[in-house]
Amino acid sequence: MSTPVSAPLTSTDAAELGRLLAAGEVSSAEVTQAYLDRIQATDGDLGAYLHVDADAALAAAGEIDAARAKGEELGPLAGIPLALKDVVVTEGVPTTSGSKILEGWRPPYDATVAARLKAAGTVLLGKTNMDEFAMGSSTENSAYKVTRNPWDHDRIPGGSSGGSSAAVAGSLAPWAIGTDTGGSIRQPAAVTGLVGHKPTYGSVSRFGLIAFSSSLDQAGPMTRTVLDAALLHEAIGGHDPLDSTSIDAPVGVLAEAARRGAEGDLTGLRVGVVTELGGDGHTDGYEPGVLARFAEAVALLEGMGAEVRQVSCPAFDLALPAYYLIAPSEASSNLARFDGVRYGLRVGDDGSRDLDEVMALTREQGFGPEVKRRIILGTYALSSGYYEAYYGQAQKVRTLITRDFTSAWDDVDVLVSPTSPTVAWPVGARVDDPIAMYAADLCTLPASLAGLPAISVPCGLSDGLPVGFQVMAPALADDRCYTVAAALEAAQDSARGHRFLDGLATPAGGAA
Ligand code: GLN
Numbered sequence: 279m280s281t282p283v284s285a286p287l288t289s290t291d292a293a294e295l296g297r298l299l300a301a302g303e304v305s306s307a308e309v310t311q312a313y314l315d316r317i318q319a320t321d322g323d324l325g326a327y328l329h330v331d332a333d334a335a336l337a338a339a340g341e342i343d344a345a346r347a348k349g350e351e352l353g354p355l356a357g358i359p360l361a362l363k364d365v366v367v368t369e370g371v372p373t374t375s376g377s378k379i380l381e382g383w384r385p386p387y388d389a390t391v392a393a394r395l396k397a398a399g400t401v402l403l404g405k406t407n408m409d410e411f412a413m414g415s416s417t418e419n420s421a422y423k424v425t426r427n428p429w430d431h432d433r434i435p436g437g438s439s440g441g442s443s444a445a446v447a448g449s450l451a452p453w454a455i456g457t458d459t460g461g462s463i464r465q466p467a468a469v470t471g472l473v474g475h476k477p478t479y480g481s482v483s484r485f486g487l488i489a490f491s492s493s494l495d496q497a498g499p500m501t502r503t504v505l506d507a508a509l510l511h512e513a514i515g516g517h518d519p520l521d522s523t524s525i526d527a528p529v530g531v532l533a534e535a536a537r538r539g540a541e542g543d544l545t546g547l548r549v550g551v552v553t554e555l556g557g558d559g560h561t562d563g564y565e566p567g568v569l570a571r572f573a574e575a576v577a578l579l580e581g582m583g584a585e586v587r588q589v590s591c592p593a594f595d596l597a598l599p600a601y602y603l604i605a606p607s608e609a610s611s612n613l614a615r616f617d618g619v620r621y622g623l624r625v626g627d628d629g630s631r632d633l634d635e636v637m638a639l640t641r642e643q644g645f646g647p648e649v650k651r652r653i654i655l656g657t658y659a660l661s662s663g664y665y666e667a668y669y670g671q672a673q674k675v676r677t678l679i680t681r682d683f684t685s686a687w688d689d690v691d692v693l694v695s696p697t698s699p700t701v702a703w704p705v706g707a708r709v710d711d712p713i714a715m716y717a718a719d720l721c722t723l724p725a726s727l728a729g730l731p732a733i734s735v736p737c738g739l740s741d742g743l744p745v746g747f748q749v750m751a752p753a754l755a756d757d758r759c760y761t762v763a764a765a766l767e768a769a770q771d772s773a774r775g776h777r778f779l780d781g782l783a784t785p786a787g788g789a790a
Contacts, residue, residue, distance in 0.1 A: 287312040288449040292358050292506040299357040306339035306357030310401050313359050317450050325425040326445035328364050329372050330404035338401045355513055356399030361451035363442050364405040365412055367486040368392050375488040376408040376420040379644030380622040389486020391497050391514045398513045403451055406441025410646045412462055412490045414438050415718035418709055419648045429743055433702040436466025442500045443470040453501040453510055459494045460601050461722025464734040467500050468697035468746020471736045471778055473507045474500045478753050479729030480525040483518035491608040494726050502779050504764040508532035535757035539764030544582040550589035550690035555721045564699040567740025572696045575737040575747045578769045591682035596675045597723040603659045603672035610656030680728045687752050692762055695721045697734040697746030731756040735763035736778040
């Protein structure tokens with residue numbers, strides 16, 4: 279279901295904005311100004327952005343409008359505004375990764391993702407808030423501010439890409455880029471009613487993403503519709519010689535897969551419901567409303583011709599402990615570069631201290647508590663005498679998880695689960711309980727550890743708050759995620775008579 283004809287520019291899908299821009303019905307300057315006005319009016323409450331440069335955005339929009347006026351050949355995304363998570367390095371534009379240790383840093387280059395979006399003619403509205411170094415599930419670990427969920431300002435917008443989710447759900451950007459290491463695109467998308475896709479590991483360049491856990495990090499789209507996600511993914515994906523883990527394969531025809539899915543025919547598609555992710559005997563920590571919406575969505579898929587069966591993936595029960603050893607281990611190594619010498623903050627360099635003392639003081643003051651916890655955890659897991667017991671064991675579990683997926687693909691085309699065991703929780707509710715915070719990632723971690731593509735698409739409301747449905751697919755079969763998600767989106771949109779996010783304008787528990 280596309281945007282209603284009379285919708286304001288700030289609630290128009292990105293695909294439709296692209297059409298209006300190409301047809302000359304609206305200018306990029308007008309669209310950009312509409313978003314800047316809305317940011318000005320509402321971001322004081324929402325806290326989605328860390329940095330907005332209105333002059334730069336309007337200048338970029340003006341250049342696109344001028345090029346179009348001259349009749350230059352422009353791509354389908356030209357003139358559409360966008361927001362980038364602050365983990366994406368942007369030339370000359372402040373980039374902090376949500377940390378005080380990078381305050382004031384203006385990178386001398388663009389990440390490949392940023393460069394590709396610039397080359398496509400998109401207009402950067404600003405950089406969005408995030409958990410410090412992408413460590414978290416609520417955006418409360420940002421060193422700068424709390425971001426609120428547009429559905430309920432007393433609740434978290436998910437994390438770590440919570441600035442991006444709040445910006446898009448709150449109509450402060452038509453779409454945004456997030457990054458996902460263990461769920462940071464999918465979980466914030468789920469709890470704010472967006473579509474969020476984590477691409478196959480290696481299919482979107484990591485060059486210029488500030489590294490958290492290099493064997494897991496991937497950038498991807500956070501959007502209002504499945505088609506928008508596919509379009510944004512196509513723009514950022516594909517081989518990049520600057521990333522040594524980049525897969526040398528084309529990004530695939532994702533928008534076409536989304537359009538095909540929206541036709542609603544899933545005849546012959548084999549769908550596996552993962553028992554360990556909220557199924558029989560595995561419902562601890564899952565809210566009944568989440569499980570009910572999930573079951574209804576599965577029934578919708580069946581109604582469109584999909585063959586649904588249960589699939590057991592026993593090693594998924596170990597994904598959480600394995601992830602929370604592997605990711606901190608890699609982080610402890612990646613974050614060694616923040617030493618007070620090369621970037622950003624430097625503390626105590628007044629001539630009275632030696633280099634080690636300056637480094638220690640800088641890291642002591644520059645990193646927040648969760649980042650320190652991860653560095654300590656990771657350093658311990660990698661240390662001599664413990665390496666085999668912790669990091670080594672976790673890597674073995676990772677292999678078992680990959681094997682569970684591989685054997686599942688003998689029987690099914692996609693696996694499905696809830697995206698998050700709960701809806702958005704109240705701000706502050708989990709800040710003192712890291713284990714409860716980590717539990718938000720139960721459903722997203724298996725695909726992360728196996729490097730597989732996974733999408734979250736809205737599947738209704740529980741207590742007036744969005745619930746996400748996750749579709750996981752084999753490596754490089756991202757198109758299947760888009761097809762299934764688009765089918766579900768189209769079926770739900772036509773049943774409720776409007777797009778999911780339009781429900782945000784209705785009272786809680788309303789029409790969506
Ligand atoms: N919540 C997870 C963590 O804290 C995942 C974060 C992410 O995907 N960046 O590590």
